[in-house]
Amino acid sequence: MSSVELDHVTIRFGDFTAVDDCNLTIESGEFFSFLGPSGCGKTTILRAVSGFMEPTEGSVRIGEKDMRGFGPNQRPTALIFQNLALFPLMTVADNIAFGLEVNGIKYAERRRRAEELLNLIALPGQGEKMVSELSGGQKQRVAIARALAVEPQVLLLDEPLSALDLKLRQHMRSELRTIQKRVGITFIYITHDQGEALTMSDRVAVMSAGIVQQVGNGTEIYNNPATSFVASFVGENNPLPGRVTKADGDHALIDSEFGSIRGLNNRGLKEGDDAVVFVRPENLKLADSSADTSAENVFETTVLKEEFEGSFLHVFLKSTGEKPLKLAITNDGLVPTFNGGEAVKVTFDAQKAIALPFGEMADE
Amino acid sequence: MSEAAPAQGMGQEIVVAQSVIAPQLPQPGSDEPAATPSMPSPSLPSVGGSEATPSMPSPSLPNNSGSMSVSPSLPGASAPSVTPSLPSNGSGSGVNITIVNPENLPALKPGQTELKLVIQPEAPAQPMQEDGGIGFFTIFLALVTAMVVAPVVQREAGKWVGFVNAFDFIRKNGAVISGYLILFAGGWIVFMIILPQAFMLDFSFRYNLPPPEVGGPNDVYTLKNYTYLLFGRETDDAWLNWLHLEVFFKTILASVIVTVLNFLLCYPLAYFMAQSVHGKSQRLLFLCLLLPFWVNEILRAFAFKLIFAQAGLINVMMINIGLWDTPFDFFKSDVALYTGLTYAYLLLMIFPLYNAIESLDHNQIEAARDLGASWWRIHTRVVMPYAKPGIASGCTMVFMLSAGALAAPNILGGPSSLWFTQIIYQWYNTGGNWPQGSAYAFVLLIACIVFVRIMMRVFNVSLGDIAKR
Numbered sequence: 001m002s003s004v005e006l007d008h009v010t011i012r013f014g015d016f017t018a019v020d021d022c023n024l025t026i027e028s029g030e031f032f033s034f035l036g037p038s039g040c041g042k043t044t045i046l047r048a049v050s051g052f053m054e055p056t057e058g059s060v061r062i063g064e065k066d067m068r069g070f071g072p073n074q075r076p077t078a079l080i081f082q083n084l085a086l087f088p089l090m091t092v093a094d095n096i097a098f099g100l101e102v103n104g105i106k107y108a109e110r111r112r113r114a115e116e117l118l119n120l121i122a123l124p125g126q127g128e129k130m131v132s133e134l135s136g137g138q139k140q141r142v143a144i145a146r147a148l149a150v151e152p153q154v155l156l157l158d159e160p161l162s163a164l165d166l167k168l169r170q171h172m173r174s175e176l177r178t179i180q181k182r183v184g185i186t187f188i189y190i191t192h193d194q195g196e197a198l199t200m201s202d203r204v205a206v207m208s209a210g211i212v213q214q215v216g217n218g219t220e221i222y223n224n225p226a227t228s229f230v231a232s233f234v235g236e237n238n239p240l241p242g243r244v245t246k247a248d249g250d251h252a253l254i255d256s257e258f259g260s261i262r263g264l265n266n267r268g269l270k271e272g273d274d275a276v277v278f279v280r281p282e283n284l285k286l287a288d289s290s291a292d293t294s295a296e297n298v299f300e301t302t303v304l305k306e307e308f309e310g311s312f313l314h315v316f317l318k319s320t321g322e323k324p325l326k327l328a329i330t331n332d333g334l335v336p337t338f339n340g341g342e343a344v345k346v347t348f349d350a351q352k353a354i355a356l357p358f359g360e361m362a363d364e
Numbered sequence: 365m366s367e368a369a370p371a372q373g374m375g376q377e378i379v380v381a382q383s384v385i386a387p388q389l390p391q392p393g394s395d396e397p398a399a400t401p402s403m404p405s406p407s408l409p410s411v412g413g414s415e416a417t418p419s420m421p422s423p424s425l426p427n428n429s430g431s432m433s434v435s436p437s438l439p440g441a442s443a444p445s446v447t448p449s450l451p452s453n454g455s456g457s458g459v460n461i462t463i464v465n466p467e468n469l470p471a472l473k474p475g476q477t478e479l480k481l482v483i484q485p486e487a488p489a490q491p492m493q494e495d496g497g498i499g500f501f502t503i504f505l506a507l508v509t510a511m512v513v514a515p516v517v518q519r520e521a522g523k524w525v526g527f528v529n530a531f532d533f534i535r536k537n538g539a540v541i542s543g544y545l546i547l548f549a550g551g552w553i554v555f556m557i558i559l560p561q562a563f564m565l566d567f568s569f570r571y572n573l574p575p576p577e578v579g580g581p582n583d584v585y586t587l588k589n590y591t592y593l594l595f596g597r598e599t600d601d602a603w604l605n606w607l608h609l610e611v612f613f614k615t616i617l618a619s620v621i622v623t624v625l626n627f628l629l630c631y632p633l634a635y636f637m638a639q640s641v642h643g644k645s646q647r648l649l650f651l652c653l654l655l656p657f658w659v660n661e662i663l664r665a666f667a668f669k670l671i672f673a674q675a676g677l678i679n680v681m682m683i684n685i686g687l688w689d690t691p692f693d694f695f696k697s698d699v700a701l702y703t704g705l706t707y708a709y710l711l712l713m714i715f716p717l718y719n720a721i722e723s724l725d726h727n728q729i730e731a732a733r734d735l736g737a738s739w740w741r742i743h744t745r746v747v748m749p750y751a752k753p754g755i756a757s758g759c760t761m762v763f764m765l766s767a768g769a770l771a772a773p774n775i776l777g778g779p780s781s782l783w784f785t786q787i788i789y790q791w792y793n794t795g796g797n798w799p800q801g802s803a804y805a806f807v808l809l810i811a812c813i814v815f816v817r818i819m820m821r822v823f824n825v826s827l828g829d830i831a832k833r
Contacts, residue, residue, distance in 0.1 A: 050734060072734045079734045085727035089749050099735035102745070150735055 002063030002076060002153040003028045004049060004186060009058035011044050018044040020210040021058070026188060026203075028063075031180050033189040033197040036207035037233070037362065042190045045207075046156050049188065051075045062154060078147035079156045083163065084139055086131045092142055093118070093127030099150035117145040120179070137168045144179060154186045161196060173200055194234050198222065206230045208360060224266060224354070231278040231354060233362035238284060238325045240277040241358060244269050252355040257320045258299040263353035274358035281314065281328035283352040287345040298347045301325065303338045317346065504587075505565075508810060511817075568802035589803030608787060608804075615784035616811060618698075619766035622705045626713045626762050627755065629706065634717035635747065639726060657711055665704050665775040672700040672776075695778040704776040705766050712765065713758040720754025721747060753829035760816050767812050784808055 004026040011019040019041040026032045034042035047053040049060055051072035060067045067075055078099070086095050094101075096117050097110040105113075111127075118124050121141035131139060140160060147155055157176075161169045177200050180187045191197050197204045198218040205215045206229070214226040225231035232239060242256025252265035254275050263277040293300050304324050307314040313335045316324040327346065329335050338344070534542040569585045577583060593612070596605035637649050656664070671677045672694035679691040694700040724747060732742045748755065773783035788808070791801030820827070 052730060052734075072730070073736045073738070077734070079731070081727045081731060083725065083727055085725060085731040087728060087732075087746060098732065098737070098745070102732070102735065102737035102741045146731075146735070 002186065004032075004154055004188065005061040005064070006045070006049075007059050007061060009045070009048060009055045009060060011041070011048060011053065012056045017210050019048070019055070022212050024205060024212065024215065026186060028186055029184050031177065031187045031189065031200055031202045033191060033201040033204045034207055035191055035194055035197040035204050035234075037192055040207040041210040042207050043158060046079070046158055046188065046190050049154070050077050050079045050156050076153040077156055078150055078152035078154075080143050080147050080158065080160045082159045084143040084160065086139060086143055086146070088131055090131070091127060092123070092129050092131060092134065095131060095142060096127070096145045096149050098146060103150070113149060114145075117149055120148070120182070121145045136164050137172060140164065140172055141175070144176070148179075148183060152185065154188060155180075157187065157189045159191055161191075162193070169196075176200060198234075206233060208233070208362070225278070225356065226267065228276050228278075228356045228359040229362055231276075231356055236281050236326060237278040238281065238319075239321075239361065240279065240353075241320075242275060242277070244271050244273045244275050244355070247271055251350060253296070254355060258301075259293065260296050261299075261353070262296045262350040263355035264351065265355050267356055269355055269357060275355050276358050277353050277355045279348045279353045281326040282330070284325065284327040284346055284348050286327070286329075287347040289345060291345045291347065293345060297350055297353070298345060300343060300345050303340055303342045303344055305340055306338050315344075317344070504590075512813065564802045565806060567799045568806050570799045572797045572799050589800045590807065592800065593804060593807055608784075611782045611787060612784050612807070612811075614781075615767055615808075616815065618702070618705075618783075619763050622702060622709075622766040623759050623763040625702065625706045626709060627759060630710065630713040630717055630758070631755075634714050635721050635743075637714075638718050638722035639724070639729065653711065653714060661708060662771055662775070664708070665772050668700055668704045668707070668776055672703070693778075695776065696780070698778055698781055700776040701773060701778065701781065704772040705769060708769070708772055709762040709765050712761040716754040716758040716761070717751060718754075720751035720757075724750050752823065752825055756820060756823065756825040756829065759819070763816065764812050767808060 004024075006022050006024040006026075009019055009022040010017065022045060034045060036042050044053065048055050049062070049067075051067065051070055051074070054068065062076060072079070087098065090098070093111065093114040096114045097105075100110045100113055114127055115124070118127055121144060123138060123141060123145075126134075126138075131142065134142065143160065144155075161172050161176075164172060173196060176187075176189075189197070189201065198221070201218065203215060203217050204221055206213045206221060208229045214221060214230045216224075221230060221234055225234065228239070231237050240254075240256050240258050240261055242254040242258075242261065244252050245255045245260070246253040247265055247269050250264055250266075251262050252269045252275065254261050254263065254277055256277070261277050263279075269275050287298055291298050301317045301319070304316040304318055306316070311331050313329045313331055315327040315329065315338055317327060319325045325346075536542075537545070568589055569587070570583060571586055571588065573580075573583055593605060593608055596602065596608075637646055641649065659667075669676075673679070674691040674693070676694075678694070682688050683691065694703075728746055728750075729742055732746045737745065768785055769783065770785045770789060773781070773786060777783060777786075784804070785808070788801050788804045791797045791804060795801070
């Protein structure tokens, strides 16, 4: 059982900085995810932890031991590859026992351990099959068993579910979580899928352009994003950009093209700062046609289209930018219908809007 | 001239129109030069049908003890050309010929104007168990065929779908293209590979006869050429033909050594080029490998000779450095030969290896490493099993070609080392014994095929795997 500590880790490829001054401590036994779009540096961090790459600056410590100079075969980590990288010419049992075999464990002991792990992954007695005979989900589990066979202190998973179809992916999420609970070791999980990160992880680090934007549990990240990138990347959010005219206590008042809007100011905005207020679609409400548009957090716009999604009705509204605003109405059986071009008034609660410094947005 | 020879049924005597038996040959109109009986011509198979005959026969010959064969030929075919050489005595009266062996008498028809007489002055101590020879030959051929064809038949049996696909092939590619492919691929295989080999195989079971006897009664099948490799001449003291057998096994063994050397040399290089370098440096490496092979093989062999000579580059360098005092004889110790052969077939090893290793997912190597495998284990458990078809393909090619090499052993071989191909070459060239050479060549070919098949069985590789690379 070991914690993983990233101490001022910076990794450069020539002029390109893949990871920029990353400081993190992943607790022992934690299910920790790195979430970010492709190219954000999350896989690079994983390779630095597993030992396939040394950080340009800073150090990686596993169980308080500096790992500099230790190769991947000498670290107490096991990596599960995106394409699983199972050995196609070996049986399932040989695959699982490979790590034991190369460490000189005797055949009988290897068979015993392999059978144990096959039970753990719910594939008992299938050790003699070839890898090609397994289904996608079964291969997934064999890859996990192969990694667990060497009894690593840290298991690293590089988007291992991305090749599976949606149903199986959702099933494997809970299965991975169950396995992690059972073996109790540290899992570091890399994904670009926020659903995976939020459902499975104890904590999530959201990354963009080599920088860790925010570390926190799912609720924190969803409800209280630290940067405009996190706000726009995790979940859906409507950005309302403008300039801070007043910062008082918890709130910031922002002058925008939607009029004067107020949101929570958790990140120390000051008067004159460029800011963006983020309102989630479920927090945007339709106002009465009599509402005063000069009041705070009320503005008028036109309906572009509507999309019915069963439990929600999504209404797309004209915004200042290219992307329309999105408003979600819970379907209680009484939802009204909207026509394109119809003028509506929209409002939202200042307690449910977050004002953040203007910055990078995730392009979804 | 227009008189016909009396028909058959004359008992032991027949009368042949005199004009037919030309006393002095070669005939003026004959388009082929008379070959001397002592010299075999390279175009042996074609000799049998020619009219070239030895110059000794004369009308009085029938009294000789030599056997004689009489064969009718088409009336009028070459008669006019014979006329000028008619003997003056007894014009138009015919000549009496006594046939010693009446069973061999061909049917003679009235109106037949020509008889060809082939006289064999001295028949070899034959027919050396003629029936036994053919029996052996049949068994041998059957064995060879079975060995080569059996695995294929085994695999293909029941795959009649493949036969139906032949039509599918035509439907897919169109009549013109499939016709072209079938005609040229088939033509190539039949005319360039199967037929010449079949002729050589046929040769190897025949006596080395002078051209006139080819196709004659002495031209029978024999195992003599094969037994010669084993036992030598009957008059030899030693039971076995040690000289040739030793060379044979030394050639096989040396080819194995060359193959192993080549593999040891090429595997790390191929791995490096396939998995570790990319882009520009990879292309540069390939170029460095390829460029030297634009130089002619003979020239490269001679370059090695220069390097390894007594006063060559290495000896001079080493003596100057002081590593050794007297020049080392690289040729006598076969170092030059092994180096030359290994280098000659380097590319044939590298490319199959490269192709095989290149397609290996690099993640598998990393996965093995991550699970704690040492480099040695990664290669023996992950890379080599994956690259096995490529390894088999490269080793087969290098082994076959080394065993069949001629130039390198000729130029780089030591004074005492002889390559089996050099013996074959001697049989064909200086020995003038094509059947013997063919037999030796076939023994080498079969031995190589058997050896490779055994190795494939040992390492559990199929022929299809090799062909893929």
